[in-house]
Amino acid sequence: MGACHFQGLLLLFLLGAPTLIMAEKFFCQKGTFMGIQENPASTFNWTSEKVEACDNGALCQETILLIKSAGTKTAIVATKSCSLEGTPAITYIQHTAAPGLAAISYSNYCEDPFCNNREGLHDIWNIEATEEETEGTTGLRCPTCLALGSCLNAPSLACPNKTDRCYQGQLQVSEGNFNSLLEIKGCTSIIGCRLMSGIFKVGPLWVKETCPIRFISTRKIDSGAMWLHPSVWKLKLLLILLLLVLGGSASGP
Numbered sequence: 001m002g003a004c005h006f007q008g009l010l011l012l013f014l015l016g017a018p019t020l021i022m023a024e025k026f027f028c029q030k031g032t033f034m035g036i037q038e039n040p041a042s043t044f045n046w047t048s049e050k051v052e053a054c055d056n057g058a059l060c061q062e063t064i065l066l067i068k069s070a071g072t073k074t075a076i077v078a079t080k081s082c083s084l085e086g087t088p089a090i091t092y093i094q095h096t097a098a099p100g101l102a103a104i105s106y107s108n109y110c111e112d113p114f115c116n117n118r119e120g121l122h123d124i125w126n127i128e129a130t131e132e133e134t135e136g137t138t139g140l141r142c143p144t145c146l147a148l149g150s151c152l153n154a155p156s157l158a159c160p161n162k163t164d165r166c167y168q169g170q171l172q173v174s175e176g177n178f179n180s181l182l183e184i185k186g187c188t189s190i191i192g193c194r195l196m197s198g199i200f201k202v203g204p205l206w207v208k209e210t211c212p213i214r215f216i217s218t219r220k221i222d223s224g225a226m227w228l229h230p231s232v233w234k235l236k237l238l239l240i241l242l243l244l245v246l247g248g249s250a251s252g253p
């Protein structure tokens with residue numbers, strides 16, 4: 001009888017297991033894109049023809065980071081894939097708002113097969129576009145560029161109304177085995193190296209923002225003292241560290 005029971009179980013296993021595995025296998029669109037595009041809201045098609053079979057318990061995800069500089073140019077870093085981390089949710093972040101440079105990100109984690117099927121950027125873009133670029137200039141001019149890798153040139157352009165300083169920085173965006181570098185220069189009202197507003201994880205993307213030490217040049221000469229201050233502070237810190245290192249090696253064997 002025991003053997004009969006065992007055989008029954010075995011049969012159940014043989015019949016049931018493959019269908020169970022089939023049921024749990026699930027698929028997502030797969031793809032990455034990085035580039036600079038003109039007017040992506042009307043031209044960019046985010047559909048990926050590639051398909052990825054996911055591990056058990058995975059979700060689909062689609063994530064995009066958009067950086068807009070003067071004019072119509074926009075840098076896009078986009079990814080679609082299976083994901084073993086995250087919970088079903090849509091996250092929209094306006095890191096930096098226009099006028100001047102703008103940075104927004106959108107990420108969608110969802111649990112149905114092929115649910116990462118967004119095609120256009122229309123509605124993502126529209127939220128961003130509510131912050132109208134105010135015409136008129138402040139008299140301030142900034143080197144302006146947006147490029148994958150580094151900018152070949154950065155013409156000095158008049159800044160739009162409501163911006164008051166120049167931004168200059170790089171974003172290193174990475175995920176798994178892709179890694180891309182964006183160079184960004186332009187007018188802004190954000191203070192410091194905060195185009196990403198301090199956020200370094202967007203969906204599965206890691207974003208590292210770096211700026212040269214003198215990344216801000218404000219309009220008024222007297223504000224020069226403001227960015228002298230941190231460098232003096234850094235110099236002091238460096239001296240203290242140097243003394244510590246020297247002290248440490250002097251007392252060593």
Ligand SMILES: *[C@@H]1O[C@H](CO)[C@@H](O)[C@H](O)[C@H]1NC(C)=O
Binds near residue numbers: 120
């Ligand atoms: C995007 O591309 C897919 C296939 O490549 C196509 O089926 C779809 O209609 C396109 N969407 C738009 C809005 O052009």
Ligand SMILES: *[C@@H]1O[C@H](CO)[C@@H](O)[C@H](O)[C@H]1NC(C)=O
Binds near residue numbers: 135136137162
């Ligand atoms: C900014 O724009 C407003 C109207 O939108 C205008 O009245 C003002 O003069 C502008 N400021 C500068 C500095 O151009």
